[in-house]
Amino acid sequence: MGQDFAAFFAPFALLIGAALLAIGLLSLLGAHFLANVWRERVALALGLALLVAAEIAIAFSGLSLRFFNGQRADVLQCRQEAETNFPAERHKDSPIINDNIIACMQRYRYDWTSDHRRCRESPVATNPFCYLPARPFDRWLTRLQIMLE
Known part of the structure; x- marks a missing residue:
């Protein structure tokens, strides 16, 4: 399902x-809004079906990875900033670029972590799997997203 369609359909x-x-x-609690009970049961089933369809649309459209995609963009921004500040260190095996990227990500409120297996495979500063947001809700959501990826 296309991301544009999901972005329109899901809300x-x-x-x-x-x-x-x-x-x-x-209606199950006794408050009746429709003409008969049968219609209220159909409304319940249709409501559940629409919520499930919206979740499926979000899951398969890439909208569910917004937080992690933003994290990837921040890593790329920090990499560009570090390579611009230290052009002579670009193709060397120098820790200056890596340290600068990690410091930049800390300014963006990300913490370095090597908990994820993809980070343990390649623990470099440009690996977005090596960072988690500092805010608790963002951290939880990003952990969920990278666990499902």
Whole structure:
């Protein structure tokens, strides 16, 4: 599924699905919004189906990797900045570029970590798997994304 279609479809499906799900669940509690109980059960099933479809659309479109893709972009930005600041060190096996990239990522509020297996395979400063965001929610979401990748 294309990313553009998912970006358009997912918010509407989530809103409509949540509304239908709420109508169906409230009918189970005795609050009736539709003409009969059968329609409320259909609303419940359709709401669940729309929420599942939206999640599938997000999962297969690449939208689910937004946090990790932003992290990759930050690593590339730091690499470009380091290579611009130290052009003579570009093709050497010098730690100056690596140290500068790690310092730049710390300014972007990322912590260096070698927990992920891809980082242990290649523990270099340009490997986005070697960083995790410092903020707890961002860290949790990024861990989830790189675990699923």
